[in-house]
Amino acid sequence: MSSEPHSAEWFGEQRDYWWNRDFLQLMAARWQLSAAGSLADIGCGLGHWSRLLYPLLRPGARLVGVDREPRWIAEAPVLFRRVFPEVPPDLISFQTGAATQLPLQDNTFDVVTCQTLLMHLPDPVAGLREMLRILRPGGLLVCVEPNNFWNYVACTSLTEAESVETLVRRFEFWLRQHRGRLAVGRGNHSLGDLLPGYFAELGLSDIRVYQNDRPAPLFPPYASSDQKALLQQERQWEACATGPWDKPDMRQLWLKGGGVEANFESAFDDIHGKYRAEQKALKEGSLHASGGSINYLVSARKP
Ligand SMILES: C[S@@+](CC[C@H](N)C(=O)[O-])C[C@H]1O[C@@H](n2cnc3c(N)ncnc32)[C@H](O)[C@@H]1O
Structure with missing residues (x-):
């Protein structure tokens, strides 16, 4: 196994091409992101997902990114500031923490989200429960997870x-x-297939399932x-x-x-x-x- 921080091999420039901007605008309209005043991005890595979602939130929204790797947490704010130099620093924070024990208060955020995080957890439902703990009642949970098998x-x-x-x-x-990954607790790299069922088991409402419109041709x-x-x-x-x-x-x-x-x-x-x-x-x-x-x-x- 690599001694690099988690996911280092995936953090190249190609990650900037995962999304079509107009697709995210469509999703933002469906999710009413422009009404959201706070967002927590769990397993934020270098903040690729945070940077895409932030401009779709209400102006002046608060953003918190959490990741277990100190190196990503040191680099993410620098990358964020490069793209959004005008955003007041007190609105943005990146913190180290474990997805199953977030350093954040109960019922706090309008939106809690993750991109390709739950697929790495031995117990993704424990991660979901923790994300729900910090989400306010009525708030929006958005999880982006793949079927990598395909x-x-x-x-x-x-x-x-x-x-x-x-x-x-x-x-x-x-x-x-x-199957080997599952057996050794390294997560489910096709977790996206199972997420809607987990959401239902957790008693969530208004469950919606979409697919990204952007393959890698x-x-x-x-x-x-x-x-x-x-x-x-x-x-x-x-x-x-x-x-x-x-x-x-x-x-x-x-x-x-x-x-x-x-x-x-x-x-x-x-x-x-x-x-x-x-x-x-x-x-x-x-x-x-x-x-x-x-x-x-x-x-x-x-x-
Ligand atoms: C594939 S990357 C995704 C990063 C980011 N969400 C993105 O899409 O660019 C997975 C991230 O989850 C973090 N991670 C993995 N397990 C974690 C855990 N138990 N708690 C917090 N972060 C974790 C890794 O450090 C890594 O940054």
């Missing part, structure tokens, strides 16, 4: 030429990684800013011997997910081979794909 099995221009057997084995590989000549940012991330991964994969960690997850030891090497060789083939096709300018990226936005009101 990112690994979505079609590309290369998969068309592969056998059904290869694709099924790859499906098994990712399913065992998914790649098609030649990869010339748009978002595609260039994706390629930049690919180049960083390419510098590692096993690409983006941590082989010992994957072996452990494979076994915890019920995989047979004797089959791991060939299963890993397959996904590594696929990765290298994609890199080659990218260099040749032939890879294309719509890019998966299923991200749900699940919202509800606290009764």
Whole structure:
């Protein structure tokens, strides 16, 4: 496992392209964000999500970001100030804290939100309960969480030429990684599929489920800013011997997910081979794909 702070490998420039602004404006209208005077962003990281939502709130709104990683909490205010130099400093704070034990008072915020946080928690419902504790009655809870499984099995221009057997084995590989993560308490990377049910179990009202309108497509000549940012991330991964994969960690997850030891090497060789083939096709300018990226936005009101 990496010694970098949590999620460091995902905090590149490509994260700035996750959302279409006009889509967020539509969501803000549906959620009536312009009436909200306070927002807490839990698991805020570098504040990508906070920075997108802040201008959609009532002018003069208060923002609090919480994350367990001190490095993100040190850097987030600097990035925020760069984008919103005019916002009075006392309206904005970023604090270290655990999602299941927030350093914030009960019934305080008009909006409590997170983006790709609950998927990392061993007990996401405990995280939801804590978010609800700090939300005022009638306030809005918004959780953005993915189905990441699909990112690994979505079609590309290369998969068309592969056998059904290869694709099924790859499906098994990712399913065992998914089950292994769950087994060792590293969260559910497809938690978005389950969130509406959790909201219902928690007794929330006005539950709504949407999907982001922004996948991560790649098609030649990869010339748009978002595609260039994706390629930049690919180049960083390419510098590692096993690409983006941590082989010992994957072996452990494979076994915890019920995989047979004797089959791991060939299963890993397959996904590594696929990765290298994609890199080659990218260099040749032939890879294309719509890019998966299923991200749900699940919202509800606290009764
Ligand atoms: C994938 S990042 C998302 C960051 C940010 N919400 C965004 O979308 O850019 C997950 C974040 O959750 C934080 N995190 C993970 N587990 C946490 C926990 N138990 N309590 C608080 N923060 C946590 C990580 O440090 C990381 O910044």
